[in-house]
Structures are given as C-alpha cells and as structure tokens.
Amino acid sequence: MLAAVCSLFILFSSHVQAQDSGYSRTYVIQADGAWVAPGVHITPAFVKVSAGEIVWVSSTDQRQERTSLLGKKSKDPLIKVKGTLAPGLVDAWTTMMPTGYSGDRNTRSTRAVSDSLPMQVANEDESLVSQVLAARQAGVAAVFMSAGRNGWQRGVGTAAEFTKLDLPQAVGEGVLEFAVGAQANGGLDRTYIIDEVEAVFSEANGWRDSWDDFDEAKEKYAKDLEKYEEKLKEYIEEKKKFDEEAEKAGAQKEGDKKKEPKAPKRPKVPMEPQTSAARDLILGAIDGKYLVRVHADSVGDIRRIIALKKEYGLDLVIIGGGSADLLADDLRKASIGVVLPLGGDLHAAPNAERSLAKRFSTLVDGGVDVALASSGAEGLHMLMLTRAGELVAAGCDKNKVWDSLTIVPARLLGLDGYGSLHRGKSATMVLFEGTSPFDASAPMKAHKPK
Amino acid sequence: MLLTATLLLGCAPAAMPAQQTTILRPDAIVAEDGSLQEGMAVVIKDGKIVEVAASPKATGTEVQLSGVLAPGMVDSFTGRGADRFLTEQSEAATPDLLAVDGLDLDHPAWQAMLERGVTTVHITPDPTNVLSGWGTVVSVAGDSRKERVLKQTSLPIASLLQSSVSDNRIGPTSMAGAIERLNQSIAKLGIESLDNSAWFFVENSEGVSAAKEIMSTAKTHQFRMVLWGDVADYGGAAAGQLVGIPTFGNGAVARNVETWKRMAKAGTSFAFGSRGGSGEWSSLRISAMTLSRFIGNPGAAWAAVSSNPAKMLGMDDQIGSLKAGQRADLVLWSAHPLDASAAVQSVLIGGNTVYRAPAPEDKQ
Incomplete structure (x- = not known):
C-alpha cells in the first residue's frame, strides 16, 4: 500500500543524474604541501587530477611512464606551484539565485531553484556567473542555493557545483526548505511560524492514513459489489417473473396486481485521496528522499524542530541557529547539524557570551556538526575565510574551524564529492602561501580544474 | 584606561620608566x-x-x-570618538566646524579601537555640507588631552557627495551650486587656508572634476580624494593617486573585485577610513585582509591601514x-x-x- 503511494511521487527536477561539468584534462600538480583531510597534512604534495576529479594524492611523484603505440614514452604533465593545496570551501548557505527565480511566500510552494538554473550556455545568466566567479575567486567549490532570502516561507533549494563555464549545476535531489525565524520576517506582516510547518507534516501524514481508509472502503466496495450483483440477478429474475405474470393477468383488476420488485442500489465507488505536488514533497522528506532545512533561531522553534525530526525521522539541518548552542545536547542526540552565518562583528557582540566564537565552540564541543556559511550577503564569499579566521583569533580550534568550512558542510549537504582531497573528490581547490588559508598576509589562489 | 606609564608588554620582567631606552x-x-x-x-x-x-x-x-x-593601524577618516554628529549646521559653506570641538575622549569607541590594534584616528566632520569643516588627528590613548590630540585641525574636508549638495535644509541643491558655494567660501577664507592639502569626498566623475577645478586655483595643488559610492563608475579618474576609501561592508564588494584589481594595476594606492564604511569595529583590518585577497598584494593592503593613511594626513614622518x-x-x-x-x-x-x-x- 505504501509502495503504491510512493509511486505517485512526482520528480520535481529531472537533472538528478550526474552531469558533465566540462572539465577534461589530466595532469599532476606539485605543491609544497596539501591539507588532504581533517588532521592529514602532507609535504610535499603531488595531486593527480583528471576531468575535474582527484585521482590520487601523494607526497611522492606517482606518475607512471606510458608507451604509446609508436613507442614514444610519456608521463602526465606536471604543474609546479608554490603553496599548500587544500579542498575548496563548501558554502552551505548562500542566496545565490538564478535571475529567473524568486523566493515564494506561498506555504504550498513547490518552486525549485534548480528548475531555474541556466543550461550549459555561457552568458545566459550574467549576474549568476559573476557571483560564481566571485565565489570561485574566494576559494569556494560548491554552494547551497537557498530558495529564499527575506520574507520567504518555503521552497526547494539545491546544492550546486560549478561547471567549467562557471555556471552552477544542481547536485543531488532538491532540498525542502522552511523559514520560521528571522529569515521569514523580512517585510512580512505574517511569518511562516513553526505551527504551520508542523501542520503540513501532520496533514501529509494524515493524508497517508486516508489511503488506509480508502483501501478499507475499496474492500468493502468489492464485497458490496458482489452482493449487489447477486441481488441484481435475483431482481432480474423476479422482474421477469413479475412482468410475465402481469401480462397474463392483463385483464385482471388493478387491485389484484402483485407488488413490482425493486431494483437494488449500486454501491458507490470510493474516491481516491487527492494528490498534490506540495504534499508529495513533504512525503518525500518523511521517506528520507529529501533533506529538510529549517531556518530558525529561537530556542522555542528549535525545540519544536527537534521534535519534528524525531516524529517523522527526517534528515534535517538547522540554518541560522542563533540560539542553537543553548540546545547543543539535544541537537547532538537528534543528529541535527547547524549552519551558522559568518556575519557581524565577532568581538563586539552585545553580550560576549553570545558571540559567534562562543556559540560555535559550544556547539562543536557539544558534538554537533557545525558548518560556517557566508549566509548569502552578496560579497561575503570573499570574507568567509577572514571571518572564520577571526574565530580562531578568538580562541576556536583552527582545525575545527577549517572543517566547518569544508568537510562538515559537504556532509550536511550530502555533497559526497567535496570537503577533502581523496580519490574521486572535486579538484576545485585552494592554494595558499601563508601559514593557513586564513592568512591574508600571503597570496591565496583558487585552483579551477582544467 | 591608562593605568600606568610603564612598559608591561609581553614578558617584560619589571616596570621601567618610558624615558629609558x-x-x-x-x-x-x-x-x-x-x-x-x-x-x-x-x-x-x-x-x-x-x-x-x-x-x-x-x-x-x-x-x-x-x-x-x-x-x-591608522583610521584615515572616521566619526568614532566624537560625542555628537559632527554636522555643519550653517546654510552657507562656512568653515565653522572643527571636529576637535566634538571630541569625546571618554567615548567607549577608544577602547574598542585599541583592542583591535588601531592607534591613531582622523576624525572628520559629517559630509553634510560642501565645506564640512576641519578634521582632527587623535591618538587612541594617552594621559592627557594634550597627549591625545596630535593635530588640532588636520585639514579642511569638502564634500561633493550628492547627499551633501542636494540636502535642501542646508547647502545648495545641485553640484553646480555646490561648486559655486565652495568657490565663494574659499575666496572668502583665502585659498592659503587650504594650502595644507584639502580632502574632497566624491562619489562620481562630476565630483572629481569639480575638485580638480577648485584646487587648480590654489597655489599648491595638493589635494586628496576620498572615493565614496560605486567606484566602478569613476575610479579611473583616480588612477595613480593615493586615495581614501571607506572600509568594505559585507555587501556589494564582490561585484567590485575587478574594479579594485584594475585600480591597483593602474597604480592607485588606498587608505581605509571607517566613516561611510562598514560599521564594524574591526572593519579596518577586515578591509585590509579583503583588499589583499582582491588585488593579490598583501603589502599594498597592509599599507592601506598603516603608512598610506599617514601619507594622506601628511604625517608619515610620525605614524x-x-x-x-x-x-x-x-x-x-x-x-x-x-x-x-x-x-x-x-x-x-x-x-x-x-x-x-x-x-x-x-x-x-
């Protein structure tokens, strides 16, 4: 019965299959070192790249000599660079949006960011391309394109990587997004409060129950139909008899007439529950098909989101999370990750106890997956490393801060191809010459695969 | 704030008088x-x-x-540390306003700046009138007012920002009127009073040419521009010069990456100021780091918060x-x-x- 329901799901985007990003060349980069993965730093570093992906990483040159059909010997080309290679940043929260898309205030919205992404045509969306270029220059390799900025309530965002033509390309299934906190407030006289989010989930679940009722009704209908058919046969017989007798006794008096048999009533065909694309998304989330992101800040909202996750077994991430640190333990137990925005003056928080550095440390030390994101403000990509570096200056662990910009957001977004320099991962990397990527006293470049 | 006049820095073992080597x-x-x-x-x-x-x-x-x-670090132009809006209230472009009169040496901003490594600031009047007034250069900490105020009156600040020339409460309503008023007041004051390099806040090419025109009548043509607004529109006019720029805010900087790159390539050097820029306390350093990433030149970025502001103020022999x-x-x-x-x-x-x-x- 459930399977029947699942088969009703409508795929809201058609590009979930892997697409060609346009990278094609094979080469080996020789750098002074590489930050391969959390805690894994090597010097020197040789990184083989092919078609935009990492083939191997080693501290020795692993290139092998090939002999062509003509007997010519060759090796993969070697590119020597100065500095240390590290995985490209994964920005788990941007407001990078296709020009043709705008956020939606409709609580039943099914609009998907990925549907508005330009195809593989350069110059199709110049504004978007310029944002990708800025992000690339800042060392960002993949982003989350959120379905809303201010005053939005619901939408379908998407994780995206960048193609050779600097266009964002959706990766994976869409992500169901809700805004219940400050994000929902901008300029609205009503906000999409948590009650409504709970309501749509409960309605979807209820709708699913209504299929059970429908099945019962169908069974009953089948039985009723059998009975009806029997009765109908009887009726036909009786009617025939009655008509014959009536003909014979044609001249008889009216009062002697036998009572005419009544035709049985046909049972009603039960109605199928009505489907809706908006509800299908919710059901998809309940079935674990779609990740759910809820933009929320207050303790009250976050508590209820934790309960929502538990009730429906959702794959869920909290965005914003202004008070998430106060519920660190509950979030860890519920395995809910948090995406914190890198904004504001870290050292001048009205209350030092609520500074980003403190909140970050509390969550990370509490075992919660925390990603640090640009939070969308245009231009913040360039400031991501600076802002994150300030957390280190304020006493946060440097490696944990770095992880929260790379491997953790990749995990929270389900971006398997990002966050480290292992085989099969993206070759969009950063190359820094200073002591760390946070050090702006030395040059840093982004490596775009060829 | 100044607990002691002794050297307690790092692992200095004992206090010692400052006059010793x-x-x-x-x-x-x-x-x-x-x-x-x-x-x-x-x-x-x-x-x-x-x-x-x-x-x-x-x-x-x-x-x-x-x-x-x-x-x-030196903040080239700021409103921080002043106890009121440093606004020229007169209708005519009179040079009544001295930023030093609005100085508040007990302002909490001083401690905030100190903690972020800023040691000198140039407080300028608000650019609400074409001749906004005179700035003042102040040390972020010191024992007395005399020690703190490094330069009572730094230099005159003229503003050719649209908001300054179109404010109908005070000042003229167009750029042409603003230029005329500025010329009048300069004539009245005597061009000599501007000899020590005036500053012009500009935000378009009209302002740049007006500033050049006004200063062409001065005997010394030494003047500096502070570039507000969208520099992509008119930044070329500042090629090869040392210019002031407001600290970068969060927004809109991404689109300007190419602008800053090109300006640096054209030999323009920068000095950051926090007036009209990001409201963050740490904006000076953050902006320098951002500029470093933008133009790929950490040295030029560091100069924008240290030696260049000093040069802009003609105080590079001191700070x-x-x-x-x-x-x-x-x-x-x-x-x-x-x-x-x-x-x-x-x-x-x-x-x-x-x-x-x-x-x-x-x-x-």
Whole structure:
C-alpha cells in the first residue's frame, strides 16, 4: 500500500543524474604541501587530477611512464606551484539565485531553484556567473542555493557545483526548505511560524492514513459489489417473473396486481485521496528522499524542530541557529547539524557570551556538526575565510574551524564529492602561501580544474 | 584606561620608566612593505622609535616579545570618538566646524579601537555640507588631552557627495551650486587656508572634476580624494593617486573585485577610513585582509591601514610604520596582522603599554 503511494511521487527536477561539468584534462600538480583531510597534512604534495576529479594524492611523484603505440614514452604533465593545496570551501548557505527565480511566500510552494538554473550556455545568466566567479575567486567549490532570502516561507533549494563555464549545476535531489525565524520576517506582516510547518507534516501524514481508509472502503466496495450483483440477478429474475405474470393477468383488476420488485442500489465507488505536488514533497522528506532545512533561531522553534525530526525521522539541518548552542545536547542526540552565518562583528557582540566564537565552540564541543556559511550577503564569499579566521583569533580550534568550512558542510549537504582531497573528490581547490588559508598576509589562489 | 606609564608588554620582567631606552626583540616585525622581518630589534626612547635594526647601536633594557610587532593601524577618516554628529549646521559653506570641538575622549569607541590594534584616528566632520569643516588627528590613548590630540585641525574636508549638495535644509541643491558655494567660501577664507592639502569626498566623475577645478586655483595643488559610492563608475579618474576609501561592508564588494584589481594595476594606492564604511569595529583590518585577497598584494593592503593613511594626513614622518623618528605606537600580534587568525596581544602608545589582551581561556 505504501509502495503504491510512493509511486505517485512526482520528480520535481529531472537533472538528478550526474552531469558533465566540462572539465577534461589530466595532469599532476606539485605543491609544497596539501591539507588532504581533517588532521592529514602532507609535504610535499603531488595531486593527480583528471576531468575535474582527484585521482590520487601523494607526497611522492606517482606518475607512471606510458608507451604509446609508436613507442614514444610519456608521463602526465606536471604543474609546479608554490603553496599548500587544500579542498575548496563548501558554502552551505548562500542566496545565490538564478535571475529567473524568486523566493515564494506561498506555504504550498513547490518552486525549485534548480528548475531555474541556466543550461550549459555561457552568458545566459550574467549576474549568476559573476557571483560564481566571485565565489570561485574566494576559494569556494560548491554552494547551497537557498530558495529564499527575506520574507520567504518555503521552497526547494539545491546544492550546486560549478561547471567549467562557471555556471552552477544542481547536485543531488532538491532540498525542502522552511523559514520560521528571522529569515521569514523580512517585510512580512505574517511569518511562516513553526505551527504551520508542523501542520503540513501532520496533514501529509494524515493524508497517508486516508489511503488506509480508502483501501478499507475499496474492500468493502468489492464485497458490496458482489452482493449487489447477486441481488441484481435475483431482481432480474423476479422482474421477469413479475412482468410475465402481469401480462397474463392483463385483464385482471388493478387491485389484484402483485407488488413490482425493486431494483437494488449500486454501491458507490470510493474516491481516491487527492494528490498534490506540495504534499508529495513533504512525503518525500518523511521517506528520507529529501533533506529538510529549517531556518530558525529561537530556542522555542528549535525545540519544536527537534521534535519534528524525531516524529517523522527526517534528515534535517538547522540554518541560522542563533540560539542553537543553548540546545547543543539535544541537537547532538537528534543528529541535527547547524549552519551558522559568518556575519557581524565577532568581538563586539552585545553580550560576549553570545558571540559567534562562543556559540560555535559550544556547539562543536557539544558534538554537533557545525558548518560556517557566508549566509548569502552578496560579497561575503570573499570574507568567509577572514571571518572564520577571526574565530580562531578568538580562541576556536583552527582545525575545527577549517572543517566547518569544508568537510562538515559537504556532509550536511550530502555533497559526497567535496570537503577533502581523496580519490574521486572535486579538484576545485585552494592554494595558499601563508601559514593557513586564513592568512591574508600571503597570496591565496583558487585552483579551477582544467 | 591608562593605568600606568610603564612598559608591561609581553614578558617584560619589571616596570621601567618610558624615558629609558628599551630594546624590543619580537619574533618578527611588519616592515613597511607588509612583509615579516625576523631578527629585528625596535629601540624606543621617550615615546619614539629611535632605531630599527638587527643589531642596534643603542644600549638599554632588552625585552623579548613573543609575537609580531607592527605599527598601530591608522583610521584615515572616521566619526568614532566624537560625542555628537559632527554636522555643519550653517546654510552657507562656512568653515565653522572643527571636529576637535566634538571630541569625546571618554567615548567607549577608544577602547574598542585599541583592542583591535588601531592607534591613531582622523576624525572628520559629517559630509553634510560642501565645506564640512576641519578634521582632527587623535591618538587612541594617552594621559592627557594634550597627549591625545596630535593635530588640532588636520585639514579642511569638502564634500561633493550628492547627499551633501542636494540636502535642501542646508547647502545648495545641485553640484553646480555646490561648486559655486565652495568657490565663494574659499575666496572668502583665502585659498592659503587650504594650502595644507584639502580632502574632497566624491562619489562620481562630476565630483572629481569639480575638485580638480577648485584646487587648480590654489597655489599648491595638493589635494586628496576620498572615493565614496560605486567606484566602478569613476575610479579611473583616480588612477595613480593615493586615495581614501571607506572600509568594505559585507555587501556589494564582490561585484567590485575587478574594479579594485584594475585600480591597483593602474597604480592607485588606498587608505581605509571607517566613516561611510562598514560599521564594524574591526572593519579596518577586515578591509585590509579583503583588499589583499582582491588585488593579490598583501603589502599594498597592509599599507592601506598603516603608512598610506599617514601619507594622506601628511604625517608619515610620525605614524604608520616602524621607522626611526616615528611615535612608538606599536601593536604586538600573535601572527601577521593580516592573518585573520592572529589576535592583538598588547598595544603600546607613545611607548606606554595601554592594553594587554586577557589571558586566553583555559580550554582544557
């Protein structure tokens, strides 16, 4: 019965299959070192790249000599660079949006960011391309394109990587997004409060129950139909008899007439529950098909989101999370990750106890997956490393801060191809010459695969 | 704020009078080109740097410092530290307003700036009138008003911003009217009063040409521009010059990456100021780090918060770099100040330790 329901799901985007990003060349980069993965730093570093992906990483040159059909010997080309290679940043929260898309205030919205992404045509969306270029220059390799900025309530965002033509390309299934906190407030006289989010989930679940009722009704209908058919046969017989007798006794008096048999009533065909694309998304989330992101800040909202996750077994991430640190333990137990925005003056928080550095440390030390994101403000990509570096200056662990910009957001977004320099991962990397990527006293470049 | 006039910096073993010669030996210093130089000693005496060398001739108390010693940052134009809106209220473009009159030496902003490694600021009037008034250069810390105010009246600030020339409460309503008024008031004051290099706040090419025209009547053509608004529209007019720019806010900087790159390529150098820029306390340093990433030149980015503001103010013989003769306004960082993960360890102003960072929390 459930399977029947699942088969009703409508795929809201058609590009979930892997697409060609346009990278094609094979080469080996020789750098002074590489930050391969959390805690894994090597010097020197040789990184083989092919078609935009990492083939191997080693501290020795692993290139092998090939002999062509003509007997010519060759090796993969070697590119020597100065500095240390590290995985490209994964920005788990941007407001990078296709020009043709705008956020939606409709609580039943099914609009998907990925549907508005330009195809593989350069110059199709110049504004978007310029944002990708800025992000690339800042060392960002993949982003989350959120379905809303201010005053939005619901939408379908998407994780995206960048193609050779600097266009964002959706990766994976869409992500169901809700805004219940400050994000929902901008300029609205009503906000999409948590009650409504709970309501749509409960309605979807209820709708699913209504299929059970429908099945019962169908069974009953089948039985009723059998009975009806029997009765109908009887009726036909009786009617025939009655008509014959009536003909014979044609001249008889009216009062002697036998009572005419009544035709049985046909049972009603039960109605199928009505489907809706908006509800299908919710059901998809309940079935674990779609990740759910809820933009929320207050303790009250976050508590209820934790309960929502538990009730429906959702794959869920909290965005914003202004008070998430106060519920660190509950979030860890519920395995809910948090995406914190890198904004504001870290050292001048009205209350030092609520500074980003403190909140970050509390969550990370509490075992919660925390990603640090640009939070969308245009231009913040360039400031991501600076802002994150300030957390280190304020006493946060440097490696944990770095992880929260790379491997953790990749995990929270389900971006398997990002966050480290292992085989099969993206070759969009950063190359820094200073002591760390946070050090702006030395040059840093982004490596775009060829 | 100034608890003591003694040197408590780093691991200095004991207090010592400032007039004595002290030889500071940090792990490294930030040279004027922004690079780190190891093994250098900075000799200070009477509140000034007297020598910077690997093996100084001077003798005195040696102090080993763990960290990177840099000149204190200079905010080229700000409203911070003033107790009221520094607004020219007269209708005519009269030079009534002196920023020094609005100075509030007890303002909480001073401590905030100090903690972020800023040691000198140039307070300017609000650009609400075409001739906004005169700025003042103030040291972020010091024992007395006399010690704090480095320059009572720095230079006149003229504003050719659209908001200044179209405010119908005060001032004229068009750029042409603004230029006329400015010319009138300059004629009245005498062009000599502007000799010490006036500053013009501009935000379009019209303002740039007006500033050039006005200053062409002066005997010395020394004037500086502070570029507001969308520099992409008119930045070319500042090619090859030293210009002021407001600190970068969060927004809209991404689109300008190419603009800053091209301007740097055209030989333009920058000096950051926090007026009209980001409201953040740490905006000066953040902007320098961002500029470093934008133009790929950390040295030029560091200059934008140290030696260039000093040059803009004609005070590069006193502040902005680690050179003999400069004020001993020094900041000890845990790493290069453009490394975002570096923190301020302590600050010296005029050779006196005026700030020490609290010991880092014991994180087990």
